[in-house]
Amino acid sequence: MPRVAGLIAYDGTDFCGFQVQRQAPTVQGALEDALADLTGGLCRVSGAGRTDTGVHARGQVIAVEVPWRHSLSALRRAWNQRLPASILIRRLAEAPPAFHPRFSAVERTYRYTTWAPAFGGEGEKRFPLTDRFGVVLPRRPDLEAMNGAAGVLIGTHDFATFGQAPQGDNTVRRIVSLIWERVEESLPVLDPFPVEQLVLTITANAFLRRMARNLAGSLLAVGLGEWQSEELAAALKARDRSRSAPPLPPNGLVLERVRYEEYSDLFSTG
């Protein structure tokens, strides 16, 4: 039975995360339901990252054994036809023998999108054209302060303050890079009250549950002047979940990329 790897994207708004659950809509569940409809049986899909409820993906990687005798492009088409509009199989490739989407991955990159200050008048924390994939901040945070404070997070640390390990495993992770950037577009801004798009890009060998959103929230506490940068360092050192600032909401977070050292061109021909 052929084993295929897939590069997929989804709008996580209406899913209770990636990982399958009995009574709730999940991305994995939707992928497996569509395959069951196609093949008549259960094909267990595994994914690189267990994105939380409401979190999106542009570059999630999956693998699955499928009883399929035709081409991979025909499988992609047939599978996509059976999926909701919120999920897309972007590419399929034959999975290398030892490949596992989670265990073979060496790095994940997430992006968190924010907009500042409010699009509306003072205090408005929503905007209909951006709410699905980003959050509106009450005011403009200090990017330099956030990136300065972020230095203590880079490298190998015990991130117990900022997330939960699955099944109580250890909470040591390695953050490769972490930076807040102001996004500038080449298109002239027409809005009389323009706002800035501020994006956190964070790459780590792996993430604890809620780690990306807790780190984004804690850095933002620094950027908005609610925390001194020393408080971030002290919170990291404390290894105590109660010391994190509140997580930012899930809608701003996107799993952008999963990197495989040995399989860097996995989807190049898909």
Add this chain to the structure above:
Amino acid sequence: MPRVAGLIAYDGTDFCGFQVQRQAPTVQGALEDALADLTGGLCRVSGAGRTDTGVHARGQVIAVEVPWRHSLSALRRAWNQRLPASILIRRLAEAPPAFHPRFSAVERTYRYTTWAPAFGGEGEKRFPLTDRFGVVLPRRPDLEAMNGAAGVLIGTHDFATFGQAPQGDNTVRRIVSLIWERVEESLPVLDPFPVEQLVLTITANAFLRRMARNLAGSLLAVGLGEWQSEELAAALKARDRSRSAPPLPPNGLVLERVRYEEYSDLFSTG
């Protein structure tokens, strides 16, 4: 009774356009329902542009007489609290005596967002993270060809080929500018299969019904090599609705700005 002008934004996905209808959800209807809940009576809202079903706005302008004795910022807050998440009152200001959102307007600017080529494999025309506010093109259009052909559209012409006048009025409009641009972002692209964001910005004194989408579709026919640029000129000259290329779908279109010569700083203090 105070008369107020408002700058509003909406996600048009779930509305049958701006203008109120008896049995269908509309933006105007939602605005009036929220005001009725607030004031106990009907307040008739007028808008600068009658956006079609599924079309969005970042800078729609409205006016309404409201029996309200408190501050405009209190009205904005109370009104927003009663609106669905898909509509936001961004600013309110006291309307000048002779101001009318439609009749005082001298220019409207719309933007149409496309993505090319497909995010998925060959032939995929959807992408979960962009479908709400843009359309995926089958392949990359020729920007220079589109902008070259667009020259014949700029200026004052009878646009009967590309749209319908309300109540059979005349179909002469003046296009001030019209350009397709490739949007470049300062943020590094992480996607292994990046696509380009191509945006049409079109400013006219006023638009016929479906004019922006028909022009976008006809220019795209040139960009994709389905039309010679002379066919666009001939279609314009024919003043025959059957000569337009099919309109692009509404989800890519946003009413960005309405310009008022005499009231250029209408919302500056709102």
